[in-house]
Amino acid sequence: MAGTIIDMSTIKQMLQLSQDGVSNRQIARQLGISRDKVNEFVNAAHKDSLGINGLLKLEDPILERRFHSGNPAYTDDRMSTFLGLLPDFVEQLGHKHVTRLMVWEDYRKIYPDGYGKSQFFFHLAQHLKAQKQSTSVLRHEAGNELYVDFAGDTLGYVDINTGECIPMQVFVATLACTDYAFAFCVPSQKTEDFLYALVRCLEFYGGVPKIVVPDNLKAAVVKADKYEPTINKAMEDMGNHYGFVVLPCQPYSPTHKGLVENQVKIIYHRIYAKLHNRQFFSAVELNASVAEFLKAHNRTRMQQRPYSREEHFHAVEKEALKPLPDTPYTMKRYADVTVQQNGHVYLSCDKHYYSVPYTLIGCKARIIFTTSLVKIYVKGEQVAVHSRERNFGYTSNDDHLASNTIAFTKRSADYYKRRAQGVSGPLFQLFNLLFERSNGSLPPEYYYKTCDMMLRLQRDNQPQFFDQACEICIENHLFTGKRLENVIKTLAKCSHEPSFTSTPTPKDHANMRGNLFFQ
Numbered sequence: 001m002a003g004t005i006i007d008m009s010t011i012k013q014m015l016q017l018s019q020d021g022v023s024n025r026q027i028a029r030q031l032g033i034s035r036d037k038v039n040e041f042v043n044a045a046h047k048d049s050l051g052i053n054g055l056l057k058l059e060d061p062i063l064e065r066r067f068h069s070g071n072p073a074y075t076d077d078r079m080s081t082f083l084g085l086l087p088d089f090v091e092q093l094g095h096k097h098v099t100r101l102m103v104w105e106d107y108r109k110i111y112p113d114g115y116g117k118s119q120f121f122f123h124l125a126q127h128l129k130a131q132k133q134s135t136s137v138l139r140h141e142a143g144n145e146l147y148v149d150f151a152g153d154t155l156g157y158v159d160i161n162t163g164e165c166i167p168m169q170v171f172v173a174t175l176a177c178t179d180y181a182f183a184f185c186v187p188s189q190k191t192e193d194f195l196y197a198l199v200r201c202l203e204f205y206g207g208v209p210k211i212v213v214p215d216n217l218k219a220a221v222v223k224a225d226k227y228e229p230t231i232n233k234a235m236e237d238m239g240n241h242y243g244f245v246v247l248p249c250q251p252y253s254p255t256h257k258g259l260v261e262n263q264v265k266i267i268y269h270r271i272y273a274k275l276h277n278r279q280f281f282s283a284v285e286l287n288a289s290v291a292e293f294l295k296a297h298n299r300t301r302m303q304q305r306p307y308s309r310e311e312h313f314h315a316v317e318k319e320a321l322k323p324l325p326d327t328p329y330t331m332k333r334y335a336d337v338t339v340q341q342n343g344h345v346y347l348s349c350d351k352h353y354y355s356v357p358y359t360l361i362g363c364k365a366r367i368i369f370t371t372s373l374v375k376i377y378v379k380g381e382q383v384a385v386h387s388r389e390r391n392f393g394y395t396s397n398d399d400h401l402a403s404n405t406i407a408f409t410k411r412s413a414d415y416y417k418r419r420a421q422g423v424s425g426p427l428f429q430l431f432n433l434l435f436e437r438s439n440g441s442l443p444p445e446y447y448y449k450t451c452d453m454m455l456r457l458q459r460d461n462q463p464q465f466f467d468q469a470c471e472i473c474i475e476n477h478l479f480t481g482k483r484l485e486n487v488i489k490t491l492a493k494c495s496h497e498p499s500f501t502s503t504p505t506p507k508d509h510a511n512m513r514g515n516l517f518f519q
Contacts, residue, residue, distance in 0.1 A: 006033065006037065006041075008060035008061075008063050008064050009060070010031060010033070011041055011063065011067065012055075012056055012063070013031060014027055014031060014033070014038060014041055014042065015041070015042070015045055015052050015055060015056055016056065017030070017031075018042045018045070018052065019052045019053070019056075024038045024039050024042060027042075041067070044067065048066065050066075078111075078113070078114055078115055079123075081111060081114065082114070082115060082120075082123055085107065086124075086127055089103050089107075089124060090127075090128070092106075100120075100121055100124060101117075103124075104117055104120045104121070107120065140176035140177040141177065141320075142177045142178070142316050142317045142320035143175075143177070143207070143209055143210065143317055143319075143320025143321045143322070144176065144177065144209060144210050144211060144320075145175070145176035145177075145209060145210070145211045145212075145213055146173055146174070146175055146176070146201075146205075146209040146211070146212050146213065146244075147173065147174050147175075147176060147213045147249075147259045147260035147263075148171070148172070148173040148198065148201070148212060148213070148214050148215075148260065149171075149172055149173075149214070149215045149217075149260045149261070149264065150169050150170065150171055150172065150189055150194075150215075150217065151169075151170040151172050151183075151264045151267065151268070152264070153170075153268065153272065154167040154168055154169055154170065155167075155168050155170055155185055155272070155275065155286060155290070156168050156280075156286075157279075157280035157281055157282055157283060157285065157286045158279060158280065158281055159281075160281045160282075166187075166283075168185040168186065168187060168283060168286060169185065169186055169187070169188055169189050169193070170183055170184070170185055170267075170290075171183065171184045171185070171186055171194070171197035171198075171201070172260060172263055172264050172267060173198075173201045173260070174259055174260050174263040175205070175209065175313065175317055176213075176259055177316060177317050177320075178309060178312040178313045178316055178317045179259065179263065179302075179309050179312075180205070180298060180309045180310065180312070180313035180317065181263050181266075181267065181294065181297060181298055181309065182201045182204050182205070182294070183267055183271060183290055183294050184197045184200050184201065184287060184290070185283060185286050185287050185290060187283070189217055189218075189219055190219060191218075191219040191232060191234050191235075191331070192331055193219075194217070194219035195219070195234060195235070195238055195329070195331050196331075198212070198238065199238075199328050199329055202242065202324060203324065203328070205318075205321060206318070206321070206324065207318065207321025207322055207323060207324060208242045208243055208244055208321055208322040208323070208324060209244055209321060209322075210244060210245065210322070211244060211245050211246075211247050212239070212244050212245070212246055212247075213247055213248065213249055213260075214235075214246065214248055214249070215248070215249060215260075216248055216249070218232070219232065219235070221235075221248045231246050231248070233334065234331050234332060234333065237329075237331075237332050238329045238331070241325060241329045242322075242324070242325060242329060243322055243325075244322075266297070267294075267297070270293060270296070270297040270300075271290060271293045271294060271297065274293055275289060275290075275293070295310075297309075298310040298313075330370045330371060330372075331370060331371070332368050332369070332370055333349075333368070333369055333370075334366065334367065334368055335347060335348070335349075335366070335367040335369070336364065336365075336366050336367075337364075337365050337366075337367060338362065338363070338364055338365065339356055339360045339361050339362060339363050339365055339378075340353075340361070341361055341362075343355055343356060343357075343358040343360075343361055343400060343401055344356070344394060344396070345365050345367060345376060347367055347369065347374065350388070350389060350390050350391070351391070351392045352389045352390070352391065352392060352393055352394075352395065353393070353394045353395065354367075354374055354376065354384065354386045354394075354395050355384065355386075355394070355395065355396040355397050355400040355401065356376055356378070356383050356384045356400055357383060357384070357399075357400045358400060358401055360378050360383060363378050363379075364378070365377065365378045365383075366378075369388055370388070371388065372387065372388055373385065373386075373387065373388055374386045374387070374388045384397065384400065411445075411448055412444065413431075413435045413444045413447075416431055416435075416447075416448070416451040416455075417431050417432065417435075419455060420451075420454075420455070423455075423458055424458055424463070424466065424467055424470065425467070426466075426467045426468075426470030426471050426474065427454060427455075427458055427466075427467075427470050429470070429474055430454070430470050430473060430474055430479070430484075431451060431454075433474060433477075433479065434447055434450065434451070434479050435447060437479065449481075450479070450480060450481050453481030453484075453485075454481050454484055457481065457484060457485055457488065461488050465488050465491050465492055465495075466488060468491055469484055469487040469488040469491060470484065472487050473487060
């Protein structure tokens with residue numbers, strides 16, 4: 001029916017009066033409708049296959065459909081042509097800078113008798129509206145999902161020593177079922193800070209969800225992908241420790257993390273807005289204030305619901321969470337290295353060396369380290385454990401070192417005196433005087449090489465020359481290896497005997513080739 005649509009209850013009154021024998025003129029007067037309208041509807045009712053009695057029994061929407069069945073003009077040839085071209089129109093509009101007007105102009109060049117601009121735009125809009133995908137209402141299971149993200153805006157505190165404003169990233173989390181929120185400030189979005197905030201989050205809830213849904217930040221996801229994202233190794237370790245699965249949200253899909261995005265927006269109003277005029281002087285002080293307003297936010301009655309987030313959490317979701325493990329997670333980091341010739345592996349981030357059994361020199365090793373502990377594995381077997389050190393140096397276990405290495409590393413003044421006493425009495429006296437003469441002005445290590453040289457001279461020379469030379473050096477206060485060597489050579493020259501011990505080389509043996517060999 002053309003013109004303004006009349007309410008179905010009015011039409012039913014019109015049909016009822018007509019059935020009761022009231023004239024169309026009187027019906028029009030009683031209902032305040034034009035006589036032409038009454039004539040139009042009554043005639044249509046008589047022509048309908050159901051008749052007036054059947055029409056009066058129909059529900060209003062069905063009755064409306066029978067009287068307003070649509071515009072028959074949409075079935076003409078222009079509509080058939082338009083519908084055939086619709087996929088092409090939609091594809092063109094998908095290109096950058098292409099407008100509806102440009103599409104219509106191209107259409108009219110090919111079809112001069114086609115729809116005008118207004119009708120074309122109307123039918124195109126109707127089609128695009130019909131093509132829109134429907135949305136669904138998600139129903140979240142209690143204790144199933146925890147959404148986590150960082151807020152876009154930062155908070156901060158003032159360094160009391162320098163007066164510098166230190167920005168802090170705000171970690172935000174919410175349980176999907178009850179929308180129970182958590183917020184915590186950390187120095188950065190790095191993996192260490194992200195996982196620390198997540199540990200604090202799980203402690204706040206007092207339990208562990210089945211799934212943690214992070215955004216695609218590097219602290220949680222190495223490579224984002226719609227179907228098979230690559231999870232950060234540290235994040236996987238934490239999931240294994242607590243017993244949850246990591247399922248990152250789809251990249252470039254804000255609606256996939258709508259719960260936590262909405263929670264961030266609310267926290268801007270209920271926490272950020274109330275802190276903007278306040279000044280803090282430490283991260284601890286800042287987090288204490290954030291926790292205070294967070295508690296108030298969780299205890300505020302939710303719109304259109306007779307309870308708060310906190311009440312809903314304790315009533316529905318608290319018991320559905322899995323229990324926390326006995327110990328909190330400590331972040332693990334990994335390094336693949338080779339055992340060096342000195343029987344140590346090098347942890348580059350700390351510039352520190354850690355020992356492993358010397359039999360593994362040259363093997364590939366994996367270091368797994370936390371803030372306090374370093375574990376070293378070779379071929380899947382743990383071979384060493386050390387406390388972590390953050391400065392340059394060596395951490396060694398004597399059980400890992402070869403015997404000669406241990407002897408070398410354990411050198412001391414007493415060590416050299418014991419060795420000298422076992423081979424030569426005069427050398428023992430010389431070593432005593434050597435270490436005593438420093439009188440604390442030089443460290444004992446200063447004389448170790450001198451002692452090594454004197455012990456070598458003792459091995460390489462005849463005992464009578466060596467002991468006599470030591471006694472001469474003691475009498476004349478000569479305390480260097482070169483002086484002792486010169487004295488030994490002088491004594492040997494005076495006695496016309498070689499000072500060193502050697503085996504004479506035979507004049508004829510297998511290695512003698514003779515002068516004929518070189519001709």
